[in-house]
Amino acid sequence: MKLGNILKNLVIFAKIERIPMQLESNPHLTIKNDVITFGEVLFLQQKDRAQHQFQLLMGEVALKTKMIDNFQKNMTHNVSIAKREGFEYKHIVFPCKPIVFRERFQSIGVELNPIFSDKHHHPQVLYPTILPEDYLLEDSHLNASGVLKVIEQVMKEFGYPELPKPIYGHADLVGDLRHMLGGDSLEEMQSLKGLSGLPKNRVQHFSTASGLEGNTGHLYFFFNPYALYNRRLVLFGDSFFQRRFDIFKRIFSEVVYFRNLRLTH
16 A cells, blocks of 8 residues: 555544633733723632632632532531521522623633532522623622522522512612722613512611721611511621612511621630
């Protein structure tokens, strides 16, 4: 057999490894002050600090097994308290903004994988369905309709009927990510003005925020006798709850919120 024929019939198998594109070298992204600009959308990077958001999502930093074990132990503890005291309980995990825009990042060669996995699943854990249009463009938080979508999913889990039609307005906001970039441009965002069929009212509001330094350990209390349900809602969480009291206080007559409360023994 001639050499030419041998070469024509020769098949070479090679292992081709895909090298993930780094954020800093990606021509579609701009990074400044720990903020990633991708077109008109801003994202919090957290490189080598805080929660290491993108490093975890890109697999550069591994989530420690101890953290997952602690999560499940906390869930078991919380559920036991709820059962003992007779109240409804859900642990809500908000999908982070980069994961919601995952397909868009894939289009420029950046592979992101959720931190939330099967190891976090629990009957009382809710990982709501969120879409890109549910997030503010220049802020790390959900818009009003996005938060309302989360609340509706939680209430459905508890067997509540569908909420009345929301009445939206608009307000201007300097997004937290835009502020980190040193800008002061305003982004128009949705604000919930009310729920259809409910009377307008003045909600009583009490808070310990003015007497405490920083943003940890604050207590907020809202009372609205004209709310949709005469029920008490207790929230433990961070700014994803705090930024949307305008929604919670119209649904439940009492809303008690603890920001990042840490208990000591």
